[in-house]
Amino acid sequence: MPSFDKSFLMNHTCLRIKDPKVTVPFYTENFGFKLLNTFKFDDFSLYMLGYETVENKGLNWSARQGVLELCHNHGTENDPEFTVNHGNGTEHRGFGHICVTVDNIEAAEKKLIANNVKFQKKLADGRQKNIAFALDPNGYWIELVENAIDKVEAKTSVASYKFNHTMIRVKDPEKSLDFYRNVLGFKLFSTSKHENAKFTLYFLGFEHDPDFKEDTMSNEERFKREGLIELTHNWGTESDPEFKGYHNGNSTENGAIQGFGHTCVSCKDPATFCKQIDEELGDKADWSLKWNQGNIKGIAFLRDPDGYSIEILGDDLFADQK
Numbered sequence: 583m584p585s586f587d588k589s590f591l592m593n594h595t596c597l598r599i600k601d602p603k604v605t606v607p608f609y610t611e612n613f614g615f616k617l618l619n620t621f622k623f624d625d626f627s628l629y630m631l632g633y634e635t636v637e638n639k640g641l642n643w644s645a646r647q648g649v650l651e652l653c654h655n656h657g658t659e660n661d662p663e664f665t666v667n668h669g670n671g672t673e674h675r676g677f678g679h680i681c682v683t684v685d686n687i688e689a690a691e692k693k694l695i696a697n698n699v700k701f702q703k704k705l706a707d708g709r710q711k712n713i714a715f716a717l718d719p720n721g722y723w724i725e726l727v728e729n730a731i732d733k734v735e736a737k738t739s740v741a742s743y744k745f746n747h748t749m750i751r752v753k754d755p756e757k758s759l760d761f762y763r764n765v766l767g768f769k770l771f772s773t774s775k776h777e778n779a780k781f782t783l784y785f786l787g788f789e790h791d792p793d794f795k796e797d798t799m800s801n802e803e804r805f806k807r808e809g810l811i812e813l814t815h816n817w818g819t820e821s822d823p824e825f826k827g828y829h830n831g832n833s834t835e836n837g838a839i840q841g842f843g844h845t846c847v848s849c850k851d852p853a854t855f856c857k858q859i860d861e862e863l864g865d866k867a868d869w870s871l872k873w874n875q876g877n878i879k880g881i882a883f884l885r886d887p888d889g890y891s892i893e894i895l896g897d898d899l900f901a902d903q904k
Contacts, residue, residue: 583858584862587850589849590790591647591788592768592809594893595649595748595844596846596893597653599654600720601719602627605720606652609718612697613743615633615745616634617631618643625656626654626656630643630649631651642898644897644898644901648746650745666721667838668723669841674839675751675828676750676830676831677829677831677842677890679724681726681746681748681812682724683728683806684743685743687712687714687728690726700716700717702717703715725749729746729806731744731806747811747812748812749811749812749814750828752814753825753827754815754820755782755784758886759813761886762811765863767788768786768788769788769789771797772785772800782817783812783815784812785810785812785813786810786812787807827888828888830842830885830889831843832844832891842890844890845890845891845893847893848894852882852894856873856884870885881893881899882894
């Protein structure tokens with residue numbers, strides 16, 4: 583089995599975007615993200631955003647949790663036909679949303695509305711009055727939930743905001759939970775079962791306390807975290823022979839367009855980790871890019887049971903580039 587030390591964390595989530603001059607300010611001005619690094623390559627650029635905290639002060643971007651990677655393929659900003667798949671349409675569903683938890687959700691929503699941010703769902707809409715979904719310039723959904731950190735009546739401060747989780751839909755939760763827990767080292771934080779709507783949510787993240795008991799974390803504690811993944815299982819997909827699976831965000835087959843790119847696990851010794859995965863899974867390891875074999879060295883990409891990509895990299899990647 584792969585071994586997991588305290589350096590393991592869920593580093594980032596990658597989303598493709600149309601225009602960085604629009605999208606980067608959207609996240610920095612409305613949600614308080616900081617632009618940590620920009621990496622420019624011949625055909626594309628990467629914008630790494632995250633929240634500055636006491637815990638991550640001075641750390642390399644790849645040694646942090648809760649980083650949002652915005653990937654811009656050069657020229658899309660001038661292409662009137664370019665669009666992305668936000669994952670929530672009637673076809674090619676898969677990725678669902680990212681989630682930012684905030685100190686005071688009513689005040690945060692009011693501020694975003696004043697800044698002309700569009701919403702898929704406001705607090706007053708529907709039955710769930712404690713959750714909202716904003717829309718970024720590319721159409722991606724941003725869930726808003728309250729973490730109540732340093733909450734002040736009628737006010738909001740981005741100092742308490744967290745990039746909490748990334749949601750993807752999965753066909754078979756048993757296979758997905760086994761993969762994320764036993765291959766990648768995640769712990770199951772909590773499970774939320776919804777009988778009436780017939781779906782279950784599984785929240786996972788890295789936890790290195792040896793006394794941690796899985797599936798016991800309260801919502802209050804979970805909302806204060808960063809670097810989680812939410813696996814959404816719509817009941818019956820695992821046994822439905824007609825179900826064709828979810829779109830992984832990268833495929834262009836059957837008329838699909840791209841959008842969500844990947845999540846990422848970083849650690850101190852990714853080369854050894856990739857070797858251990860190969861030793862454990864053998865031919866069952868679904869690598870889209872094996873360790874150190876791409877144009878960018880020091881990375882690998884592994885697919886999960888639904889075909890979603892997980893990047894694996896070191897916590898010192900590009901540490902010398904600012």
